[in-house]
Amino acid sequence: MSHKYYWEDFYLGQVRESGGYSLSEDEIIEFARTYDPQPFHTDREKAKQSFFGGLIASGWQTASLCMRMICDVYLLEAASLGSPGVDEVRWVKPVRPGDTLHLKTTVLETRASRSRPDMGTVRSRSEVYNQHGELVMHMSGVGMFRRRKPGAD
Amino acid sequence: MTIKYYWEDFTPGRVFETATRSLAEDDITRFAREYDPQSYHTDVDAAKNSPYGGLIASGWQTCGVTMRLMCDGYLLETSCVGSPGLEELRWLKPVRPGDALRLRSTVLETTPSAKQPNRGTVLFLWETLNQNSEVVLSMRGRQMFLRRTPA
Numbered sequence: 414m415s416h417k418y419y420w421e422d423f424y425l426g427q428v429r430e431s432g433g434y435s436l437s438e439d440e441i442i443e444f445a446r447t448y449d450p451q452p453f454h455t456d457r458e459k460a461k462q463s464f465f466g467g468l469i470a471s472g473w474q475t476a477s478l479c480m481r482m483i484c485d486v487y488l489l490e491a492a493s494l495g496s497p498g499v500d501e502v503r504w505v506k507p508v509r510p511g512d513t514l515h516l517k518t519t520v521l522e523t524r525a526s527r528s529r530p531d532m533g534t535v536r537s538r539s540e541v542y543n544q545h546g547e548l549v550m551h552m553s554g555v556g557m558f559r560r561r562k563p564g565a566d
Numbered sequence: 567m568t569i570k571y572y573w574e575d576f577t578p579g580r581v582f583e584t585a586t587r588s589l590a591e592d593d594i595t596r597f598a599r600e601y602d603p604q605s606y607h608t609d610v611d612a613a614k615n616s617p618y619g620g621l622i623a624s625g626w627q628t629c630g631v632t633m634r635l636m637c638d639g640y641l642l643e644t645s646c647v648g649s650p651g652l653e654e655l656r657w658l659k660p661v662r663p664g665d666a667l668r669l670r671s672t673v674l675e676t677t678p679s680a681k682q683p684n685r686g687t688v689l690f691l692w693e694t695l696n697q698n699s700e701v702v703l704s705m706r707g708r709q710m711f712l713r714r715t716p717a
Contacts, residue, residue, distance in 0.1 A: 502707070
């Protein structure tokens with residue numbers, strides 16, 4: 414498969430933004446029943462009595478949706494080799510049914526691999542905003558990518 | 567549900583271990599089609615030719631399973647009122663269809679809330695292990711709990 418983006422195509426300060434992705438009440442409840450069955454994610458009535466005052470999405474669903482936006486914005490067209498992990502994940506504001514989320518991702522650092530001349534890493538900060546422009550989640554993650562020209566510099 | 571564990575019950579060094587849970591091939595591809603449609607998560611044949619040599623679960627699905635193990639293991643019996651986030655999350659080994667995952671939660675540190683006398687924060691090390699006792703996922707993160715006895 415040929416790719417549009419290799420490691421060399423990422424540069425410091427590069428910004429990518431996604432369109433809007435909405436989460437319905439049903440999607441929130443369905444995800445939570447499988448992965449995070451705390452009552453403020455699964456039960457509308459109990460959620461009203463909770464600290465959050467209503468149903469909110471599992472933070473893992475917000476993170477997963479952030480991944481989907483990263484895939485759609487560039488990752489599926491990139492020579493990706495996966496990720497070792499992320500740092501500083503923050504769930505800043507609750508995500509509620511009907512919220513429309515979008516992604517802003519910024520490249521913080523690119524580094525050639527010392528051990529693998531055909532690979533490099535890219536650290537990005539991904540921010541998820543709601544329809545009011547409020548930051549609901551952010552994280553800083555590392556992606557590994559194939560190089561267009563192995564060991565060229 | 568009755569609350570068994572409050573903030574005071576999470577003392578540094580305390581360990582919680584859970585039962586196991588596994589992901590079938592269908593669970594992996596269904597999650598990935600919705601949230602992480604990279605071909606080594608969605609397509610058995612494409613995955614064979616990938617660096618992973620076969621289908622692997624999205625790291626975010628492993629996080630979801632870890633959360634479910636935590637909920638079933640003890641979290642639903644606690645006074646948990648959410649999480650501000652994680653310091654560090656590492657996907658250390660691929661998770662493949664049929665792997666039997668379990669969670670080990672270790673309390674690292676507890677802090678009373680400076681602003682709210684009825685709650686406190688706990689810093690955990692969460693490690694998800696497979697059937698060979700290999701750590702596949704490791705996270706350090708915080709959760710907030712109500713106190714049994716407000717300060």
